[in-house]
Amino acid sequence: xxxxKENIKDNNNLAIAKLNNCPTSPRKMRIVADLVRGKxxxxxxxxxxxxxKEASRKLEKLLMSAISNWQAKNKDANIEDASxxxxxxxxxxxxMLKRIRTAPQGRAHRIRKRxxxxxxxxxxxDNK
Numbered sequence: 001x002x003x004x005k006e007n008i009k010d011n012n013n014l015a016i017a018k019l020n021n022c023p024t025s026p027r028k029m030r031i032v033a034d035l036v037r038g039k040x041x042x043x044x045x046x047x048x049x050x051x052x053k054e055a056s057r058k059l060e061k062l063l064m065s066a067i068s069n070w071q072a073k074n075k076d077a078n079i080e081d082a083s084x085x086x087x088x089x090x091x092x093x094x095x096m097l098k099r100i101r102t103a104p105q106g107r108a109h110r111i112r113k114r115x116x117x118x119x120x121x122x123x124x125x126d127n128k
Contacts, residue, residue, distance in 0.1 A: 015070030019118040026093045026116040041084040087123035
């Protein structure tokens, strides 16, 4: 199922959170994001907490934001009963900061400082 803005507004089971212009390489962020794709929220939080990668700290905070967004949509529902899971997690590249580093013999090398956008979509397993 493709997640669109109309689906999210109509469906109370879906919750979304975005992290824009995160100053981490998309490749490094995808390594951590691939670990939790399709997993339960509790299991994903455990993976993020015990991972040594810096990207896991940022993704943990983003996942907590998505859970908070789901709670705001479903005020009377309980998280434990809903059995939330990560429906979709995307890591896209963002703008690059281009810098110059000096090199031998009067030359200069280009340094590309990459950043990324991360999107997390949560859904419930039992669509009541």
